[in-house]
Amino acid sequence: MTELLTAAQMRAIEQAAIAAGEVTGLELMERAGQGVVAAIFEQWPELDADLGCQAGEAAPRPQVSPRGISGQKMGGEASRRAVVLCGPGNNGGDGFVVARLLKERGWDVEVFLYGPPDRLPPDAKVNYERWRAIGRVIEWTAQQVGEEAADLFVDAIFGAGLKRAPACEILEPLTKLYTEGKTFARMVAIDAPTGLCMDSGRALCPEFGAVWSWLTVTFHRPRIGHFIDEGPSYCGAMRTVDIGLGGHDWGEAARQAVADLHRLEKGRGMGRVVATLMSPELVSPYLGKETDEHKYTYGHALVLSGGHGRSGAARLAARGALRIGAGLVTVGAPRAAMIENACQLTAIMLRQMDGADELRTLLQDSRLNAVCLGPGLGLDADREGLVLEALQANRATVLDADALTQFEDRAEALFEVLHENCVITPHGGEFARLFPDLAEKLNAPATTGPVYSKVDATREAAKRAGCVVLFKGPDTVIAAPNGLCSVNSAHYDRSAPWLATAGSGDVLAGVITGLMARGLDPMQAAETAAYIHVECALNFGPGLIAEDLPEQIPAVLRKLDIF
Ligand SMILES: NC(=O)C1=CN([C@@H]2O[C@H](COP(=O)(O)OP(=O)(O)OC[C@H]3O[C@@H](n4cnc5c(N)ncnc54)[C@H](OP(=O)(O)O)[C@@H]3O)[C@@H](O)[C@H]2O)[C@@H](O)CC1
Numbered sequence: 001m002t003e004l005l006t007a008a009q010m011r012a013i014e015q016a017a018i019a020a021g022e023v024t025g026l027e028l029m030e031r032a033g034q035g036v037v038a039a040i041f042e043q044w045p046e047l048d049a050d051l052g053c054q055a056g057e058a059a060p061r062p063q064v065s066p067r068g069i070s071g072q073k074m075g076g077e078a079s080r081r082a083v084v085l086c087g088p089g090n091n092g093g094d095g096f097v098v099a100r101l102l103k104e105r106g107w108d109v110e111v112f113l114y115g116p117p118d119r120l121p122p123d124a125k126v127n128y129e130r131w132r133a134i135g136r137v138i139e140w141t142a143q144q145v146g147e148e149a150a151d152l153f154v155d156a157i158f159g160a161g162l163k164r165a166p167a168c169e170i171l172e173p174l175t176k177l178y179t180e181g182k183t184f185a186r187m188v189a190i191d192a193p194t195g196l197c198m199d200s201g202r203a204l205c206p207e208f209g210a211v212w213s214w215l216t217v218t219f220h221r222p223r224i225g226h227f228i229d230e231g232p233s234y235c236g237a238m239r240t241v242d243i244g245l246g247g248h249d250w251g252e253a254a255r256q257a258v259a260d261l262h263r264l265e266k267g268r269g270m271g272r273v274v275a276t277l278m279s280p281e282l283v284s285p286y287l288g289k290e291t292d293e294h295k296y297t298y299g300h301a302l303v304l305s306g307g308h309g310r311s312g313a314a315r316l317a318a319r320g321a322l323r324i325g326a327g328l329v330t331v332g333a334p335r336a337a338m339i340e341n342a343c344q345l346t347a348i349m350l351r352q353m354d355g356a357d358e359l360r361t362l363l364q365d366s367r368l369n370a371v372c373l374g375p376g377l378g379l380d381a382d383r384e385g386l387v388l389e390a391l392q393a394n395r396a397t398v399l400d401a402d403a404l405t406q407f408e409d410r411a412e413a414l415f416e417v418l419h420e421n422c423v424i425t426p427h428g429g430e431f432a433r434l435f436p437d438l439a440e441k442l443n444a445p446a447t448t449g450p451v452y453s454k455v456d457a458t459r460e461a462a463k464r465a466g467c468v469v470l471f472k473g474p475d476t477v478i479a480a481p482n483g484l485c486s487v488n489s490a491h492y493d494r495s496a497p498w499l500a501t502a503g504s505g506d507v508l509a510g511v512i513t514g515l516m517a518r519g520l521d522p523m524q525a526a527e528t529a530a531y532i533h534v535e536c537a538l539n540f541g542p543g544l545i546a547e548d549l550p551e552q553i554p555a556v557l558r559k560l561d562i563f
Pocket residue numbers: 011014015025028029030032087088089090091092093094121157158159160161162163164165166167190191192219243
């Protein structure tokens with residue numbers, strides 16, 4: 001399980017480890033630098049050639065090579081040149097360690113420092129001195145930095161200590177290097193690309209954003225900002241290095257520190273202190289089926305269809321519910337949409353259902369234990385009655401799309417009737433209509449950190465709505481009213497851009513409904529569905545359309561070892 005921390009939580013863990021005498025800050029910094037160097041050579045193995053140089057011996061200048069993204073061949077095999085950009089804090093300290101370690105491997109290393117050396121914090125100062133014993137440090141000037149060329153750039157300017165937008169003299173030359181293609185070869189960010197808020201994944205500088213990196217190496221646990229919002233775009237690829245802080249079992253002191261921090265952070269990090277990154281082991285273990293059970297053991301999902309010509313979305317949702325293993329699935333359709341549904345449904349049952357009264361009658365059958373409303377439902381006045389009726393029936397309920405938009409001007413009326421067995425699945429626009437104040441905070445220009453994040457907004461929304469909120473996106477955030485929160489990331493090795501296709505959200509709503517019909521609690525159903533949804537897209541690949549998603553579920557379940 002991967003926990004995503006805030007920068008402050010990470011600092012509390014480090015400080016508690018140091019205070020407990022487990023490790024010193026200097027040791028952590030050395031391990032961090034070693035981890036960065038190891039990650040660089042794992043990412044770009046072609047850099048890991050023996051250059052035949054002794055420590056301290058100058059390597060020949062590199063030949064300028066054609067540059068491209070990671071894994072491309074270098075021009076000169078005889079030498080490597082790195083430019084290490086150090087900032088005024090401990091991130092800079094990590095940079096000095098990396099510079100020294102590369103130099104010891106025979107690299108030609110140029111180090112720039114932003115800020116006066118005498119103001120470096122103690123551990124960074126020690127590593128500055130160690131570096132000074134073998135190399136020079138150039139005072140930062142935007143002009144000089146902007147003219148550099150190297151096989152590898154190292155961004156050690158700011159990490160967890162970034163509090164405000166970096167000055168133009170820092171980001172402008174780096175933007176120039178990027179646009180000229182000079183950092184296209186290899187730009188590695190230590191802990192985070194400079195300018196990125198590690199809690200929110202948002203860049204603090206409105207003009208220059210953050211440093212575009214090809215690889216970001218962080219320590220102990222990734223931070224929330226590495227996985228949400230703009231974070232993944234700036235980070236490039238992600239590696240998390242173990243610096244010996246261990247699990248969370250090494251000290252009561254750390255737990256206390258995190259708990260104290262949690263108390264301080266009123267309104268942020270409610271309930272649980274971390275968000276969890278969705279991974280296969282978090283997918284519900286209850287997806288298998290027993291040989292001696294019958295279909296009603298796995299629930300009966302009801303998906304409400306829109307009217308004539310608008311029924312496809314409900315069928316996509318219903319197919320998702322059936323494929324994920326709901327025992328039975330019924331589409332409830334108004335008279336006008338009966339024929340088109342009947343022509344296209346086979347294993348899924350069909351019931352005519354016009355209006356709230358008929359829904360009430362239908363739901364007298366207690367075996368119908370999960371309801372999905374929204375996909376293609378329409379915005380006619382009587383649709384609201386359907387939503388209210390379904391919620392009064394107190395079934396496991398998923399509200400998506402039109403079922404949410406219905407309440408755009410009266411979100412409070414919806415929140416009053418939502419109950420703890422519900423999941424709502426807004427995308428950005430729907431979220432903004434239901435929670436305009438939270439969306440405003442989320443979208444406000446940010447220049448000082450920590451910035452209000454999608455995790456903060458989703459947690460607050462879940463608390464307000466009184467049910468699970470699944471805030472869609474390539475960085476889907478799922479939160480429960482009690483503060484439980486997870487991030488389902490479709491970034492890095494799970495990048496699935498094909499999911500941005502019409503109807504894909506309808507399938508997701510159906511899969512959640514199917515899982516709730518099977519008896520999963522709302523949080524577990526939403527998390528599991530979000531994970532499987534991305535896996536389906538990855539399994540299919542380019543060319544995906546929404547109809548393909550449910551058909552990938554069997555293969556994904558097999559891969560997850562669920563039978
Ligand atoms: N702790 C540990 O055990 C370990 C930590 N490790 C490493 O330490 C990093 C965190 O170090 P850190 O806390 O010193 O923060 P860092 O990012 O270097 O910046 C702080 C400095 O920047 C300044 N500053 C901030 N914003 C600014 C701006 N916009 N423009 C100008 N200045 C600005 C700020 O100045 P101030 O605002 O305080 O005046 C302060 O001087 C972490 O990311 C990881 O790499 C690893 O070695 C593993 C062990």
